[in-house]
Amino acid sequence: MAIDEHSSDVIVGVVKWFDPAKGFGFILSDEAETDILLHANALRNFGLSSVCDRARIRITVQNTARGLQAHEVLEVLPPEAEGDAQMDGDGDLAPIDKSIPLEPARVKWFDKVKGFGFANVFGKSDDVFVHMETLRRSGMADLQPGEAIALRAVAGERGRMAVSIEPWEAGLPERSATATDQ
Numbered sequence: 506m507a508i509d510e511h512s513s514d515v516i517v518g519v520v521k522w523f524d525p526a527k528g529f530g531f532i533l534s535d536e537a538e539t540d541i542l543l544h545a546n547a548l549r550n551f552g553l554s555s556v557c558d559r560a561r562i563r564i565t566v567q568n569t570a571r572g573l574q575a576h577e578v579l580e581v582l583p584p585e586a587e588g589d590a591q592m593d594g595d596g597d598l599a600p601i602d603k604s605i606p607l608e609p610a611r612v613k614w615f616d617k618v619k620g621f622g623f624a625n626v627f628g629k630s631d632d633v634f635v636h637m638e639t640l641r642r643s644g645m646a647d648l649q650p651g652e653a654i655a656l657r658a659v660a661g662e663r664g665r666m667a668v669s670i671e672p673w674e675a676g677l678p679e680r681s682a683t684a685t686d687q
Contacts, residue, residue, distance in 0.1 A: 520560045525647055532562060541566055542574040551578035552672025553645060554652055559584035560644035581644040601669045605657040609673060615648035622648060624656060633658045634666040643670040
């Protein structure tokens with residue numbers, strides 16, 4: 506694919522790897538002849554601090570002096586279903602119940618090694634449990650303390666727990682209403 510230096514073409518790809526400490530990673534796409542650089546700033550502008558390996562991603566791409574780079578992240582989707590994904594009774598990836606409202610929240614803490622953490626929903630006093638598998642299923646790899654996110658939560662045995670995580674802007678009332686109207 507020949508991508509003009511001054512244009513931004515939309516490409517769909519898969520995250521090869523992303524390292525939040527380094528601030529970059531790479532995307533593979535059948536639409537490009539080389540790997541595409543994914544800089545942390547493009548991800549932050551979308552509202553995320555990380556993305557997990559093999560997450561599906563839709564981006565605009567620009568050809569720079571250093572090669573192809575993601576200019577804007579348009580969508581992040583979880584990796585294709587694998588054996589360790591949360592499955593329903595038929596062995597399919599259990600769908601996320603979109604009738605559960607998105608709530609804007611802030612990450613209290615998240616420990617990637619332990620595989621869980623907690624977030625506080627704005628205007629509510631109870632913590633929401635966030636499991637590492639929920640992050641992966643949402644296409645993310647890590648959360649930072651103080652990071653703004655949007656989540657869908659359900660009541661669990663020990664309190665509320667997140668079933669999906671999205672960029673913070675998705676939880677804003679006017680965007681949530683617009684998204685559900687489409």
